[in-house]
Amino acid sequence: MKRRAAIVAGLLAVLAAGATPATAATGHSGPLSLRGTHPDGSTYAIEVPEHWNGTLLSYTPGYGPGAGSGAEAVLAGNTAAQQWLLAHGYALAGTRPFGDGWSVEESLRDVPLTVAVFDRVVGRPSVTLAWGASMGGEVAAGLAERRPDVIDGALPYCGSVAGPVAMQNQALDAAFAVTTLLSTPVKLSGFASTGEEAATVVAAKSALAQAQDTPEGRARIALAAAFAQISPWSVPGTPEPGPRDWAGQEAQEYAAFADTAFSPRYPLEQRAGGPVSWNTGVDYGRELRQSGRLGQVRALYAAAGLDLDADLARLATAPRIQADPHAVAYLARNFSPEGRLTVPVLTLHAKGDNFPTVTQARAYSDVVARAGRTALLREAFVDGPGHCTFSGAELVAAVLTLEHRVKSGNWTGTGAAPLNRLAAALAGGDSGLGGTGFLDLRPDRLLRTYP
Known part of the structure; x- marks a missing residue:
């Protein structure tokens, strides 16, 4: 048990090297729980743990009801990952657009408003990462091209990244x-x-x-x-x-x-x-x-x-x-990627997903390559069917890997084997995070790409 704890601590130390305590970065020591509404009716949620490590994750949900239908902003798409991140010093924010359905236009506008509230109330993070599920992954990809002033990295997972x-x-x-x-x-x-x-x-x-x-x-x-x-x-x-x-x-x-x-x-x-x-x-x-x-x-x-x-x-x-x-x-404006990444992006897809199909990941890597930004992109895959069914361990491993890239300037451990080792070590320290099933995969080409 002590050996496993030491392995987890070592992995986290490597990946989180350079984290700045909240008191040094912002003067805010937490804890803080905040809910609010933006002028356009979209809602937001913010949680800051007592010992904030200086990193903020900003979450956008997938296709579904908006705040105008009574749905609330949420902090993450996976409860186990959310609990682990808060317990380990990460601040979380979530934005729920007002409109229902494909509300990418509003989300691209509203997520920066939520981050601005965080900056004003808590202080500017040392690292801000955008992440989101399904349509929310599309939003994260959009922010990675358009808003380097707001985010430092993006984790679109099970995202419609071909647009x-x-x-x-x-x-x-x-x-x-x-x-x-x-x-x-x-x-x-x-x-x-x-x-x-x-x-x-x-x-x-x-x-x-x-x-x-x-x-x-x-x-x-x-x-x-x-x-x-x-x-x-x-x-x-x-x-x-x-x-x-x-x-x-x-x-x-x-x-x-x-x-x-x-x-x-x-x-x-x-x-x-x-x-x-x-x-x-x-x-x-x-x-x-x-x-x-x-x-x-x-x-x-x-x-x-x-x-x-x-x-x-x-x-x-x-x-x-x-x-x-x-x-x-x-629809192209809201949002079909053109590949002009401005910050590091790590995508995560399941081999057997259909909403979107895994071929969208290939389309995304191809458009990023055409734009000459491949150095900013890495893609991870999980072996299995289903939409957005990742375990907490898989999601946290992806978050830590992206965070390390932002802080160090180098991609480390993005292949299936190191990601599985990291996720397994995380799960060994917290059984609630579930299992791991990363695999190396080169998807088929999407038949009809755009643009």
């Missing part, structure tokens, strides 16, 4: 393919109401359920899933299908298909001012060849006695969907 335009196009390709091939004539964009979109989802789910009962339907679901790169291991608590277990993979894709391909589109269209997705000019045969799923799809089509080329030809001639350029421009 909403690419994410919506990815979903549209799967929805278009499956409704075309299953002869389900439904509207896929330009919705007039939530009710109209809900009717589409009901019809699609019914068609999917019927198709899943036949070999032909399962083959076509697998083809459509390939266009959205839906994970062949999607269901938490289940074993990963083998590399040639085509039927097992398709069953996992089916389980995630409806929620992935038919995720809410009407709220984004309302916010953006029109249809935000298109498939004009898309070559679905080429997409299939680049998807990494060609072997599975061919095998299932052969087993069903279907002609794959005939179905691809059917998709090629089906009427296409167009977007409103002004709506696309709005």
Whole structure:
């Protein structure tokens, strides 16, 4: 027990080298608990421990209800990580935008307001890190490009880091393919109401359920899933299908298909001012060849006695969907990364996530590389299915690794093996943090990136 405690202490000492006590940095010794509302109706929460170490983590939540619907600002997306960080001297802040849904525009404005409140009430931190889950990860990525005056580093986890335009196009390709091939004539964009979109989802789910009962339907679901790169291991608590277990993979894709391909589109269209997705000019045969799923799809089509080329030809001639350029421009501003990082960023994704798919991490690294900022980016991956299901140990290990990069100027221990050692040592000192499952991974390319 003493040896394990010594290992944890040593790791933390290395990663937290250079931390400044709160009394030296700000004169504030804590503890402090503060809740408030910004002028636009967004809310914030701030917690400062008694012995603050000078680092602030600013959290943004994912897609969901805003403060205007009664939801409160939260300090973190994982209770165990939150408790550990506060117990070890980290100050936490959280911001809840006023509006519901894809409120990236407001969050990019409101997070700096929360940090400004912290600076005024507590004092300026020695290190400020932005982190967030899902859509909140997109916000953290946006701050990393636009607000180096506010943050020193960013940890987007399970984040839509390829941006909403690419994410919506990815979903549209799967929805278009499956409704075309299953002869389900439904509207896929330009919705007039939530009710109209809900009717589409009901019809699609019914068609999917019927198709899943036949070999032909399962083959076509697998083809459509390939266009959205839906994970062949999607269901938490289940074993990963083998590399040639085509039927097992398709069953996992089916389980995630409806929620992935038919995720809410009407709220984004309302916010953006029109249809935000298109498939004009898309070559679905080429997409299939680049998807990494060609072997599975061919095998299932052969087993069903279907002609794959005939179905691809059917998709090629089906009427296409167009977007409103002004709506696309709005989503690009809020926020499609251009890769021009201004502070260090460490992303964290699960291999089997679909909201977003892990291919978004590849798209993000590619756009950062094109911008010449690769030195500021590292990516970490966890082995498993599910959305934002990281353990407290995995999240804290990522926080400490990013913090060390900000303080030292060098990336250390970003591979799977050192991250697993750090997370395991953390969990050894606090069993409530859970386990660890980092792995080294190079995801497939996202089929339709933007920009």
